């Protein structure tokens with residue numbers, strides 16, 4: 154094989170393509186593109202990387218793709234790393250979004266090139282499995298000297314394209330090994346990973362109802378068809394299998410629910426309420442498919458494993474940690490009452506009210522029902538009513554022709570989570586109160602009451618007592634929703650911020666990273682005005698941008714945290730009158746001095762404050 158490939162390459166370089174044209178078509182076509190770009194076949198390859206600033210610019214654009222792929226890439230890496238495979242996830246320009254090096258890697262070029270932000274396009278590094286898979290839109294293996302650049306002759310690669318919710322190529326997953334042997338098992342897992350990422354992208358479509366379908370006789374583990382519909386019945390996502398099975402071309406076609414099925418769209422909601430119970434949908438041609446609702450609008454899905462083709466899909470949700478045992482105690486108590494009393498969660502923005510609401514739902518007797526959330530502050534006042542109560546066919550101009558099921562009805566048999574309840578308009582508070590009293594809901598445009606049964610969890614960061622005083626919140630509704638009140642302390646008041654941070658980092662990095670001592674001290678000292686949301690974002694940021702396989706250090710955390718800390722440290726003690734905050738800054742300053750072995754000038758530089766300010770702060774402590 155080696156001798157013959159050398160001959161193929163030699164003849165190609167001499168302008169004779171007879172042998173090269175017998176290579177796999179995607180590989181030969183890539184060679185032709187490389188030739189057209191005058192890339193040399195021989196000689197060293199220099200890898201090009203995005204600068205940290207460029208990475209910061211593109212990361213927000215990549216984030217949805219990274220989020221949807223993370224757990225499937227983690228699972229792929231775990232499965233095949235021991236067999237020597239490194240995993241690379243790229244965007245559609247072959248820029249490395251996420252990398253996993255095999256523990257057994259020895260080839261220096263893999264060590265060098267497998268870094269986030271590496272620019273690995275064909276025009277930069279010649280033929281690769283990624284560039285071939287992108288062009289051919291299918292699985293391609295490129296082995297040894299099939300790589301255009303001879304520097305890559307020790308690479309054995311395979312790659313598949315990743316398709317987005319409507320079937321456009323949005324990236325690739327590549328696996329690379331130093332061993333030249335084919336590995337059918339690894340290829341199978343690679344293809345399953347790409348299919349699962351597409352399903353995850355479909356499940357991330359906001360406000361879509363996502364269903365999975367299969368023929369009754371399909372064996373366990375076979376791929377399902379996954380379809381997502383918007384409220385107006387339009388097909389907004391379909392996985393690769395569904396696109397082929399139903400002959401769809403979503404990039405160029407608009408498809409409605411009843412272009413595909415004989416059943417009415419409302420079947421999805423009526424049957425979907427019993428989440429987890431399959432029902433039957435019939436295609437226009439008469440084929441009947443077993444259907445299950447994966448996500449209802451308002452629920453963020455993308456967490457339940459769908460395709461079983463990767464074998465056992467790992468549930469990555471860790472045992473919950475709040476950094477405060479008082480919160481766990483309150484959650485445990487709430488669980489005892491939630492079936493009978495509504496729970497009211499109070500706390501600043503970002504403390505984790507929705508996380509706790511989901512935790513309560515998942516561990517309650519209604520866990521098999523839906524968790525339906527409505528943020529009363531984030532949708533226009535005029536829409537809350539139809540969102541909550543739903544409406545009948547033709548209830549008002551612009552209404553969907555089939556009518557719409559409301560959130561209250563969707564939560565039947567499950568949990569209704571009303572976030573920012575303090576922002577609900579007073580007129581609607583009256584209607585909600587009636588539903589809570591009668592346990593019946595009337596859709597807009599209908600006088601027919603429908604019985605409903607759900608657990609209620611409300612949350613707010615407003616002072617409801619003050620809202621009642623000024624007439625913005627009904628007192629009787631307050632008593633109705635406040636069966637059991639849980640006050641969630643802000644992060645800065647929790648005793649074990651470091652423990653929570655470690656747990657989040659473990660989750661985010663899939664157990665591959667830890668914090669340095671200095672970073673942990675900083676985390677404990679910083680006041681976290683954005684609470685756990687801010688902490689989590691900072692950790693995701695650091696995990697994404699820090700060099701692979703290193704500790705997360707203070708410098709890896711977002712710059713703005715350190716600036717905010719320093720700004721506070723610049724304040725005179727009189728300006729910064731909170732004892733807690735003073736203590737926090739003094740602790741940071743002491744740590745900086747320790748880290749600089751007592752050198753005040755260096756410590757001041759590290760903190761970004763003047764020596765005078767630093768002395769003033771130390772003086773403040775000693776007085």
Ligand SMILES: Nc1ncnc2c1ncn2[C@@H]1O[C@H](COP(=O)(O)OP(=O)(O)OP(=O)(O)O)[C@@H](O)[C@H]1O
Pocket residue numbers: 473474475500501502503504505506507508509572614657685686687689
């Ligand atoms: N205990 C926790 N462990 C890990 N992550 C958490 C925890 N609590 C909250 N988070 C994360 O913090 C972010 C904010 O959480 P959540 O939306 O539940 O807060 P909230 O109090 O409902 O905020 P808001 O009032 O702004 O709606 C989310 O990204 C969530 O994943």
